[in-house]
Amino acid sequence: MARLTSAAGRRLIAGIPTGWLLLLFLVPFIIVFRISFSEVRLAIPPYTPLLTFRHGSPALELHWSAYQFLFTDPLYVSSYLYSLKVAAVSTLCCLALGYPMAYAIAHAGSATRPVLLMLIVLPFWTSFLLRVYAWIGLLKNNGVINNLLMSLGVIHHPLALLQTDFAVYIGIVYSYLPFMILPLYANLEKHDAALLEAAADLGARPARAFLRITVPQSFPGIVAGSLLVFIPAVGEYVIPTLLGRTDQLMIGRVLSDEFFENRDWPVASAVAILILLLLVVPILLFQRYQRRELEGAR
Amino acid sequence: MRERRLVPRLALVLGFAFLYGPILSMIVFSFNNSRLVTVWDAAHSPTLKWYGALLHNEQILGAAWLSIRIAVVAASVAVVLGTLAGTALARLGAFRGRLLLAGMVTAPIVMPEVITGLSLLLMFVALGQLIGWPKGVGALTITLAHITFCMAYVTVVVQSRLAGFDESLEEAAMDLGARPARVFFRITLPLILPAIVSGWLLAFTLSWDDLVITQFVAGPGSSTLPMVIFSKVRFGVTPDVNALATIMVLLVATGVAISTVWMRYRERRRARDLQLAAAANL
Numbered sequence: 001m002a003r004l005t006s007a008a009g010r011r012l013i014a015g016i017p018t019g020w021l022l023l024l025f026l027v028p029f030i031i032v033f034r035i036s037f038s039e040v041r042l043a044i045p046p047y048t049p050l051l052t053f054r055h056g057s058p059a060l061e062l063h064w065s066a067y068q069f070l071f072t073d074p075l076y077v078s079s080y081l082y083s084l085k086v087a088a089v090s091t092l093c094c095l096a097l098g099y100p101m102a103y104a105i106a107h108a109g110s111a112t113r114p115v116l117l118m119l120i121v122l123p124f125w126t127s128f129l130l131r132v133y134a135w136i137g138l139l140k141n142n143g144v145i146n147n148l149l150m151s152l153g154v155i156h157h158p159l160a161l162l163q164t165d166f167a168v169y170i171g172i173v174y175s176y177l178p179f180m181i182l183p184l185y186a187n188l189e190k191h192d193a194a195l196l197e198a199a200a201d202l203g204a205r206p207a208r209a210f211l212r213i214t215v216p217q218s219f220p221g222i223v224a225g226s227l228l229v230f231i232p233a234v235g236e237y238v239i240p241t242l243l244g245r246t247d248q249l250m251i252g253r254v255l256s257d258e259f260f261e262n263r264d265w266p267v268a269s270a271v272a273i274l275i276l277l278l279l280v281v282p283i284l285l286f287q288r289y290q291r292r293e294l295e296g297a298r
Numbered sequence: 299m300r301e302r303r304l305v306p307r308l309a310l311v312l313g314f315a316f317l318y319g320p321i322l323s324m325i326v327f328s329f330n331n332s333r334l335v336t337v338w339d340a341a342h343s344p345t346l347k348w349y350g351a352l353l354h355n356e357q358i359l360g361a362a363w364l365s366i367r368i369a370v371v372a373a374s375v376a377v378v379l380g381t382l383a384g385t386a387l388a389r390l391g392a393f394r395g396r397l398l399l400a401g402m403v404t405a406p407i408v409m410p411e412v413i414t415g416l417s418l419l420l421m422f423v424a425l426g427q428l429i430g431w432p433k434g435v436g437a438l439t440i441t442l443a444h445i446t447f448c449m450a451y452v453t454v455v456v457q458s459r460l461a462g463f464d465e466s467l468e469e470a471a472m473d474l475g476a477r478p479a480r481v482f483f484r485i486t487l488p489l490i491l492p493a494i495v496s497g498w499l500l501a502f503t504l505s506w507d508d509l510v511i512t513q514f515v516a517g518p519g520s521s522t523l524p525m526v527i528f529s530k531v532r533f534g535v536t537p538d539v540n541a542l543a544t545i546m547v548l549l550v551a552t553g554v555a556i557s558t559v560w561m562r563y564r565e566r567r568r569a570r571d572l573q574l575a576a577a578a579n580l
Contacts, residue, residue: 009478014393017383021402024446028417031424100309123317125550127507129524130543133531134320143336144323153577190323235410237510252412273414283408290404
């Protein structure tokens with residue numbers, strides 16, 4: 001269509017969405033960045049301006065206090081490390097469960113494959129919040145799992161399952177599993193069976209052929225699926241709030257509490273900037289994958 | 299060969315049990331009479347009393363109505379913007395600002411929601427001070443925020459659909475003298491219609507479901523359904539939420555079943571048309 005549309009038309013087609021995203025995606029980040037260098041004050045808005053006019057000439061006022069605060073208070077540092085740990089463990093669990101599932105779907109008959117894929121996607125269409133909520137009923141002290149185990153006589157006192165790391169892992173794996181399976185499936189489905197047959201002909205056992213051929217070939221799918229789970233999991237708010245520990249917060253909750261409870265906009269903004277710094281490499285990797293997927297599809 | 303199939307099959311069965319078990323338990327306990335929710339009251343169950351309670355809960359009904367209105371507007375605007383962005387990325391070749399658009403459009407998909415929510419709210423506040431609009435936060439700012447993250451998903455769906463077609467049909471129509479607007483409405487739009495429909499449904503679901511970004515850009519008196527649910531379940535399980543979840547799961551399952559049947563029908567009709575065309579050429 002490059003030659004189909006007039007120059008004005010092309011400018012409009014690309015310009016309208018670009019303008020929208022500039023105003024509602026890029027500019028907001030610049031504002032967050034700016035406010036992270038302010039100091040909190042009791043006014044509307046509750047932060048100091050960046051540019052001040054002294055004796056008629058503008059002066060740039062940069063405050064590092066929000067960042068200083070974050071690096072000296074052990075609460076924030078531990079929240080960061082804890083969030084990274086939770087996201088990493090959950091991503092690995094997702095991969096461990098999702099890879100064999102994606103493999104099974106890719107090797108299913110052509111009639112059952114769409115049904116299996118639909119069953120993977122279906123929970124995604126139902127409310128995320130309600131699916132996380134369902135786990136409260138399962139995991140709490142007088143919840144379904146504990147009641148079942150006690151009536152079977154396996155345990156005599158309820159296990160503390162809710163408000164643990166375990167509950168957060170379960171919640172994240174449960175909510176993000178489709179995001180792991182779909183890119184893995186898209187990759188595994190394209191594999192050429194002839195390679196595996198050749199390996200078998202050369203005497204490789206199935207397990208060896210799987211490890212030496214299938215796994216390396218599916219690497220792009222593994223990376224894409226893992227990034228789709230890891231990046232949002234670092235900043236996850238709902239799952240740790242409903243299922244997680246109360247003595248160790250994740251960084252997304254810290255940001256929200258700083259903003260809503262403490263009304264400290266500069267510190268909340270600085271937390272956001274530091275999460276972004278952490279995630280900028282994974283996000284760029286994901287975008288590269290996404291571009292290749294969408295543009296190599298022809 | 300058999301040992302290689304056993305592990306994946308087992309994982310598939312376990313995985314589906316894991317995905318659907320919690321949803322099933324929610325449905326079962328929505329018919330439980332007991333206020334304790336997870337303790338089955340065999341003497342008085344099953345009961346529909348929580349469904350009845352739901353119908354009289356003004357707060358939940360009002361929030362659901364607000365959520366539906368926001369989701370319809372957000373999905374509709376997001377479809378227009380996402381179709382434009384998807385068309386630009388798939389059909390305009392290398393234009394100035396392509397990298398910028400491509401980068402901005404996929405970022406909201408993975409961006410942690412707390413960051414998107416915070417940055418949007420701070421932007422609305424700054425804009426309000428600068429030009430006096432928007433006046434405070436509420437349904438309008440929620441809708442604007444939802445449009446922004448929904449359009450990212452629509453763009454991806456439309457772009458991948460367009461990437462699956464080459465441009466020869468559009469070029470042929472052009473060679474026959476059709477003007478660009480006509481080519482778009484007669485050729486391109488029908489081709490990407492399935493992507494637009496699924497993009498709209500996806501956007502509607504995402505908007506209807508969003509909590510974190512909404513909490514940042516909502517104001518007093520503009521509580522959406524997820525916000526009401528969250529404030530209820532934050533301090534434990536409540537039986538009427540189970541009933542609400544069951545209704546939502548049933549609605550979604552029906553919707554997906556209908557769309558699957560419709561897609562099958564379309565595919566079959568297309569295959570028949572192709573056969574007829576081939577027969578006519580003989």
